[in-house]
Amino acid sequence: MNKLSIGFPFSIGGGGPSLFIKRLRKSVDRQKLAKAAYFLNPLTDVNIYSNVVRNFYNKPYIFRVDGIYFDKMQPSETNEKRNQPIFKGIDKASGIVFQSDFSYKLICNFYKQPTIPFAIINNGTDTSVFKPYGTDKRKELGIKKSDLVFISSANWRAHKRLKDIVAVFIEYSRNTDKTCHMVILGLADKPEDIRHPGLHFIGNVHSEELPEWYRTADICLFFSWLDNCPNAVAEAIACGLPVVCTNQGGTKELVELTKGGIVAEADEQFSFEPTDLYHPPVPDYHKLLEAIHNIVNHYEYYVQKIDRKPIDIDDVASNYVRFIEKTLSKSKN
Numbered sequence: 001m002n003k004l005s006i007g008f009p010f011s012i013g014g015g016g017p018s019l020f021i022k023r024l025r026k027s028v029d030r031q032k033l034a035k036a037a038y039f040l041n042p043l044t045d046v047n048i049y050s051n052v053v054r055n056f057y058n059k060p061y062i063f064r065v066d067g068i069y070f071d072k073m074q075p076s077e078t079n080e081k082r083n084q085p086i087f088k089g090i091d092k093a094s095g096i097v098f099q100s101d102f103s104y105k106l107i108c109n110f111y112k113q114p115t116i117p118f119a120i121i122n123n124g125t126d127t128s129v130f131k132p133y134g135t136d137k138r139k140e141l142g143i144k145k146s147d148l149v150f151i152s153s154a155n156w157r158a159h160k161r162l163k164d165i166v167a168v169f170i171e172y173s174r175n176t177d178k179t180c181h182m183v184i185l186g187l188a189d190k191p192e193d194i195r196h197p198g199l200h201f202i203g204n205v206h207s208e209e210l211p212e213w214y215r216t217a218d219i220c221l222f223f224s225w226l227d228n229c230p231n232a233v234a235e236a237i238a239c240g241l242p243v244v245c246t247n248q249g250g251t252k253e254l255v256e257l258t259k260g261g262i263v264a265e266a267d268e269q270f271s272f273e274p275t276d277l278y279h280p281p282v283p284d285y286h287k288l289l290e291a292i293h294n295i296v297n298h299y300e301y302y303v304q305k306i307d308r309k310p311i312d313i314d315d316v317a318s319n320y321v322r323f324i325e326k327t328l329s330k331s332k333n
Contacts, residue, residue, distance in 0.1 A: 004325065005035040007044035007059070015155065016231045017050050017066045019207070020123050024048075027126075027317035034321055046094070046324055053089040060331065062324055063093035065103055067228050070110055072274035079274070087111050095327035097121050097320065099229035100250025106228075109272035117330060119323040122254055123229045124316030125238050127308050129211055132240030136215040141181070141200055143216070148178040148296065151217035151241070153185035153210075153232040154224060158278040161223040162188055168288050169221065170196055176296075182221075185213055185232075214239035219295055220261070223288065225280040226270065227251050234311045237261070242302040244291045246283050259305045262291040 011022035029036035039047040039054060047061040055061060069082040090096060090107065096118040098104040104120055107113075143149060150169055154160040166182065173180035173196070181198040190201045205213060214220070220236035226249040233243055233254050243261035245251045248270050252263040266283035295302050309315060 003032075003035050004046070004321070004328075005037055005041075005044045006321075006324065007037050007039035007041055007047035009039055009048070009050060009054075016123075017064075019231055021048070021050060021064075023124070023126060023313050024317055024320065027313045028321060031314055031317060033317060034324075046328060048320075048324075049089060049093075051089070052085055053092070055092075060094040060328065061092075062095045062097060062320075062327065063089045064097045065090070065099070065107060067103070068106055068110055070106070070274050071277045073276050073278070076274075083110070090114070094331055095119070095323065097323065099123055100253045102226075102250035102253065103228045105272060117323075117327045119319070121316060121319045121323065122250075122257060122310065123231055123234050124311045124313040125231065125234045127238045127312045130214065130235050130238035131211065132215070134215055135212050137212055138216050141183075141216070143181055144179065146179075147181055148176075148219075149181045149183060149217040150219050150221050151183040151185065151214060151236070152221045153213075153235070154222075154230070156186050156188040159225045159227075159280050161225060161280055161283070163191060164223050164283055164285075165221050166191065166194055166196075166199065168223075168285055168292070169199075170194070171285060172289055172292050173198060178296075183213065183217055185210075210235060211239055214241060217241055218299070219244065219292065221288075221292075222251060223266075223283055224251060225249065225267065225283075226275075226277065229254055233260075237306060238308055238311055240303060240306060240308075242295045242299075242306070244288060244295065246288070254311070257310045258307050260307075261302060262294060264288045264291040 008025040011018040025036050037044050042057050047059050050064040069079040098120045152165050169182040183200045220241045220243045222245045229250045237258050237260035243255050246266045247263050248267040255261050264287040266287040
């Protein structure tokens, strides 16, 4: 029996979806789970698409849903136009992969409940690279081993809530005897009205350096509102960092799945209706600070209970291939 040939999209962008697809393809190839090709290869058995479908050879395909548009500050026809290729991709797919239950509910509420095979498979990363032990950047930044270091990483936009992350960090640092630092990865404007000696705005870093930056920290703060399944959180957990996140979006599922920190009940329940995405509500700082205090005061407990296996890209890739094989088998029958 010939091994299944899977066509992947080209991963030429620097965003989260491209990064994940690149990791997925490498893992499928490394484990020899299938023949990893590109979607332009006419000899593939099935393709994987993310956001946009370019099905030149009319192959069966699996559609990976990254997210949809539901910003109420945009005209409804604008959201509809942006969502059209996504919904069209879903309609013609042989199967669908959602990154989280939150992602699945977005489609059910803003489009329709899938009637074709689907699976919820979270994102993952290479845990042989993103690991707790190895070099870090503390010496480079002048940070002592005894200092408490927080980190956050994102493609910074309003709904990522950088101002809230910085504000909570500063509030925590004011009420502790520990010397605290906050490392910000990703291109971000430093708030002009904020001064704190422990703030480090690093900017964009090469993906190969990311593990060192995560290992520089003790705790990851990720307050992003309505994210589907952020790579940054998977990377931080893989590096052994407990995460403090809020209770909305798919981030909490990743933290709960890996026992990777605390989900603070800092947000109101999302109603799955159009919302002002880029003017998110202010999360409950008291709940977030309470979660940080809990992790700091019981740090070894939270570190030791982290389960890295669910975010190991090899496990994630195996789940993808099993779903693809099962889906293709059903369609043939």
